[in-house]
Every structure is written in C-alpha cells, then in structure tokens.
Amino acid sequence: MSTALRPPLEGVRVIDLTTFLSGPSATQLLGDLGAEIIKIESLDGDSSRAIAGPEVDGDSAYFLANNRNKRSIALDLKSPRGLEVAKRLIAGADVVVENFRPGVTTRLGLAPETITAEHPSLVWASISGFGQEGPWRDRPAYDMVVQALGGVMSLNGHPGAPAARLGIPAGDVVAGLYAVIGVLAALSARAETGTGRIVDVSMLRGQLAMLSYQAVYTAVRGTAPGPQGAAHDSIATYRSFRGGDGREFVVTANTPRMWEELCRVLGVPELVTDERFVDAASRLRNKVELWELLEARVATRPAAEWVELLTDASVPVAPVRNVLEALQDAREADDGSLVTVRGEHAEFENVATPIRFVNTAEVEPVYPPALGGDTVRLLGEVGFSVDEVEALLGDGVAGAPSAHAVGAGVR
Incomplete structure (x- = not known):
C-alpha cells in the first residue's frame, strides 16, 4: 500500500x-x-x-x-x-x-x-x-x-x-x-x-x-417568482407529497422514464398518455390538475411504502427527515x-x-x-521573552486562562 x-x-x-x-x-x-x-x-x-x-x-x-x-x-x-x-x-x-x-x-x-x-x-x-x-x-x-x-x-x-x-x-x-x-x-x-x-x-x-436559475428566470420574464414551498417552477413532478399516515416525502421525477415509472407505481398508468400530461411542458401547464390526481393516490398508503416502491423503480425519492433523524441516518451510515x-x-x-x-x-x-x-505559546513562537510575555499579560494587552505557566510556554 x-x-x-x-x-x-x-x-x-x-x-x-x-x-x-x-x-x-x-x-x-x-x-x-x-x-x-x-x-x-x-x-x-x-x-x-x-x-x-x-x-x-x-x-x-x-x-x-x-x-x-x-x-x-x-x-x-x-x-x-x-x-x-x-x-x-x-x-x-x-x-x-x-x-x-x-x-x-x-x-x-x-x-x-x-x-x-x-x-x-x-x-x-x-x-x-x-x-x-x-x-x-x-x-x-x-x-x-x-x-x-x-x-x-x-x-x-x-x-x-x-x-x-x-x-x-x-x-x-x-x-x-x-x-x-x-x-x-x-x-x-x-x-x-x-x-x-x-x-x-x-x-x-x-x-x-x-439564486441560480431563478435570477435568469426573473430577468427573462421581468416578474418575481413567488414562494417555492416544496415544489419547482419548471418541473411539475418535483415536489413533496403527504402519505396516508401524514408523513411527507419528496419525489423528483425529472425524466420521461421517471414520470412513467411514477405513474406505474402509483397505479395511474393512464396519465402517461393523457393529453394534459403527455410531456413536461404539458404537465407544468396543467400541474394543479395533475397534483390533485397524484395526491389522491398517494393518500392511500403510508409514506414509507411509497418511498420503498419508488426506490425499487429507480425514481428519486426520499422521506422528509427532521434534523434529529438526519443525524441518526448519518450515524448509522458510519x-x-x-x-x-x-x-x-x-x-x-x-x-x-x-x-x-x-x-x-x-x-x-x-x-x-x-x-x-494558546496565547503564551504563540507569543513565544513570535519571539517574545518570558519577561515580555508576563508584561503583556500583566498590562492587559494579552489574555490567557492563567499566567502561571508562562515559562513553560515560552521557548
């Protein structure tokens, strides 16, 4: 090695x-x-x-x-x-x-x-x-x-x-x-x-x-974006959902394959060919209708089940952790x-x-x-003598937790 x-x-x-x-x-x-x-x-x-x-x-x-x-x-x-x-x-x-x-x-x-x-x-x-x-x-x-x-x-x-x-x-x-x-x-x-x-x-x-893309969006449109909540200005299927148990999870189905798999897992494959949702631009344009349909399906199972099913389908998904849970995950990951x-x-x-x-x-x-x-040692490292260090401490120019070890800290 x-x-x-x-x-x-x-x-x-x-x-x-x-x-x-x-x-x-x-x-x-x-x-x-x-x-x-x-x-x-x-x-x-x-x-x-x-x-x-x-x-x-x-x-x-x-x-x-x-x-x-x-x-x-x-x-x-x-x-x-x-x-x-x-x-x-x-x-x-x-x-x-x-x-x-x-x-x-x-x-x-x-x-x-x-x-x-x-x-x-x-x-x-x-x-x-x-x-x-x-x-x-x-x-x-x-x-x-x-x-x-x-x-x-x-x-x-x-x-x-x-x-x-x-x-x-x-x-x-x-x-x-x-x-x-x-x-x-x-x-x-x-x-x-x-x-x-x-x-x-x-x-x-x-x-x-x-601000990243939001700065460019604003410059191009000439209008300010509003609060984003847990959604995305450009991707309708990039947002949070609440499972039937009240726990939240997020889905970021950005590609056509991910969108199709999301529909399959949720049990609504017909949405893939629905003209309202046939492509990313259509889904964004009709996002409110889409969200209502998806939310109704998501509410039928606990969040953890959806996370597992979507993970198995290679759809990016994650539960919303609080800080205590996130640190515990990191601890267990070691x-x-x-x-x-x-x-x-x-x-x-x-x-x-x-x-x-x-x-x-x-x-x-x-x-x-x-x-x-480290005051005493650092003063010694830059060339101050024991007497000079004691004077700096005694005159209140420098501070240290205690001055009893000045001699040991100065070379």
Whole structure:
C-alpha cells in the first residue's frame, strides 16, 4: 500500500481575525483541509462564545460548531503593543481572514493594502455584508439581513404565507465557502507568481449567486417568482407529497422514464398518455390538475411504502427527515459524515467537512480552544521573552486562562 498523502493545506498558516459565523466557518474549513489556524480574539473573545442555547461543558454550542482545529490568542488590538503582536503573527502567515465591517481594519492599523504591500506573498480575505465598496458598505449585516435583501426569503416558505428565513445560516455559510474558494484560488496563483492578493467576499453577493436559475428566470420574464414551498417552477413532478399516515416525502421525477415509472407505481398508468400530461411542458401547464390526481393516490398508503416502491423503480425519492433523524441516518451510515470532537474534559458530535481526499491522511479534529488558551505559546513562537510575555499579560494587552505557566510556554 502506498504511503498516504498529507492533507492538502498542511504547512499553510492562517490568521483568523473573524467572529460569529461567516468567518469562523471559513477558517474551520481551511483547518479541516490541513491548514494551521491561529485565531486572534479580543480580550472578551469571539462574540459567538456568548450565544445563548445549548452548552457543552460551559461553552456555547454555537461557538463550538465553527471553531475546531484552531489555536486562540487573546489580544487588545486597540493597543499599540497588541497590534504589534498581531503584525508579528501576520508576518509569518500565508493567509489572513477577517470579517470586520469595512474600514475597521484600517482604523486598527491593519489596512489590507498596507499589510499586503509589506508582505507581498500574503493572501488577505475580507468577508463583509455588502463588500468593501459601494453605498451599503458601512451597514451592519447578519445572515437574515442578506437572505432578505438577496431575494432568498421571498422564495422560501409557502404561497400565501409570510416570507421565511432558511432554517440554516446560508447567508453566513455561503459567504464562508466563497471566501475559502477565493483563498484557494489566490494560493494556487501564488504558487506560480509568488504574489498573494486581496479577496473581497460579500454576504449579499453570495445570496444573489445562490439564486441560480431563478435570477435568469426573473430577468427573462421581468416578474418575481413567488414562494417555492416544496415544489419547482419548471418541473411539475418535483415536489413533496403527504402519505396516508401524514408523513411527507419528496419525489423528483425529472425524466420521461421517471414520470412513467411514477405513474406505474402509483397505479395511474393512464396519465402517461393523457393529453394534459403527455410531456413536461404539458404537465407544468396543467400541474394543479395533475397534483390533485397524484395526491389522491398517494393518500392511500403510508409514506414509507411509497418511498420503498419508488426506490425499487429507480425514481428519486426520499422521506422528509427532521434534523434529529438526519443525524441518526448519518450515524448509522458510519461514512464519515459526522465527527466526534474530543477535548480534555468534554466531547461533542458535529458534522464533518464533506470533502474527502483519496489516499490522504485525515486531519484529526481538535477541540475548539479556550479564549487565549494558546496565547503564551504563540507569543513565544513570535519571539517574545518570558519577561515580555508576563508584561503583556500583566498590562492587559494579552489574555490567557492563567499566567502561571508562562515559562513553560515560552521557548
């Protein structure tokens, strides 16, 4: 057997200046791919550490969900000495990721243009609500704000109901994913040119990009699509149904063969030759009549029976799972979709990065760090002496859980 390859981003050092979700999700993904992540936090910590809700050993589950595989150093970036520490860390890095509002880095003394001029190989990624330029650049933004502005909420939910936020933080996570794509593209180019670049990612642009065909449909028609519910604007047999037991399942019978098999399984083969439903365009035009006929048949059996029968007929179908059921399915599949993140005093289960590399060593998940848990060691790594570290801690420029092990943490 050949020796396993190393994780693809091993040896890449990332300075993480992000908080809450969009940035932390991006840097967690980079860490899952093998990069070293150094999280610079304020002395109060990433704001997501204080999010109310479930906790694990006193830590917010919200914070834990997006901060594995990182080291934490707590700094007062508004102090000249704290800024100097940050600059030393950045000097030894390949990538910086931040999600401050535009202009904040400049006020702190970390203007991307200045820093990248000093370190030409550095890749700098900025995530913000509306981008670094434009009339809305100074507005604050969170997930639901960009879902609302990007048209996403208008598409979610059912006709006649109020607009609905997606139940997942797509505004944040999608921006994080695009930031990672930008960083990887910049690193790839740097391998050829030796020069990094600044990556500008807008949460709102991420939501607009997610519109996909709906954006083109709207531009062509000149009218806005309504809430999609659990159906499709172009495919009449791409929707959810409710079985006789009240459980929901979805069918995506996209091709002629799938349509014919759907009719056969449901016991209505005559619909295949019915002029109202003879082709995809006809089915879409007469979808309400079609749905009434299909729904009447579906109501005669429990959802699970239809799922089994349609699966046997190779018609794409699935039960609608809740999150607890979906995680249990993943657990039973035991295919690496979930990962157990273990710490010294606690552990929790989380979804794993879905990217798999063949014949490649896995990155073992590291428990999210305590606030400033690596401050002392990191200060030592960038050249501060024991006395200097003690002074930084004593003067409130840097923070650590306790200062008793300064000597052991500094080389």
